[in-house]
Amino acid sequence: MHAPILGSRPLRWPDEAACAAFADGLARAIRRQPELGDSYIEVSGPLGAGKTTFVRHLLRALGVAGRIKSPSYAVLEPHALPGLAISHFDFYRFADPREWADAGLRDLFAAPGLKLAEWPEHAAGQLPPPDLRLHIEPGTAAPGEPDTLREVQAQALSPRGQALLR
Numbered sequence: 001m002h003a004p005i006l007g008s009r010p011l012r013w014p015d016e017a018a019c020a021a022f023a024d025g026l027a028r029a030i031r032r033q034p035e036l037g038d039s040y041i042e043v044s045g046p047l048g049a050g051k052t053t054f055v056r057h058l059l060r061a062l063g064v065a066g067r068i069k070s071p072s073y074a075v076l077e078p079h080a081l082p083g084l085a086i087s088h089f090d091f092y093r094f095a096d097p098r099e100w101a102d103a104g105l106r107d108l109f110a111a112p113g114l115k116l117a118e119w120p121e122h123a124a125g126q127l128p129p130p131d132l133r134l135h136i137e138p139g140t141a142a143p144g145e146p147d148t149l150r151e152v153q154a155q156a157l158s159p160r161g162q163a164l165l166r
Helices: 016-032 034-038 051-062 106-110 159-165
Strands: 007-013 040-044 076-081 084-090 114-118 132-138 150-156
Touching (some): 007 159, 016 034, 016 051, 016 150, 034 159, 040 051, 051 084, 051 114, 051 132, 150 159
Parallel strands (some): 040 114, 040 132, 084 114
Antiparallel strands (some): 007 150, 076 084
């Protein structure tokens, strides 16, 4: 059973700066409303769509300093900020959704803090419903134009997701 979509918004990011601006808006919402720091955000899309780029922009906007590694091999990269724990997951390498439970991630999802998950479909049926779902697709660039356009579908699946999407 799927969570109902409470709000949906198509977004168009013509370049990485637009992606960063959207991430900055989410970070501002989280800082203004600390309860949004307990949100779960899914980020999906094909290889090269910009999932990790978006997450890096969000983490930077929230105040994460230093190198931000992709959790593609480790599955999880934790980040700690004053008053905010962040867990960045990447389930790309999961061959079976049950690996999520086998990895002991249920407790992390139950704990307070912001959860960001790339490739959530690789853990389908195991993850809780997200507050906000972002699906990023590369757009089609005009001939001779840089291939930076991203079409994004943002869906709020909870009141927290609605607050983030505002």
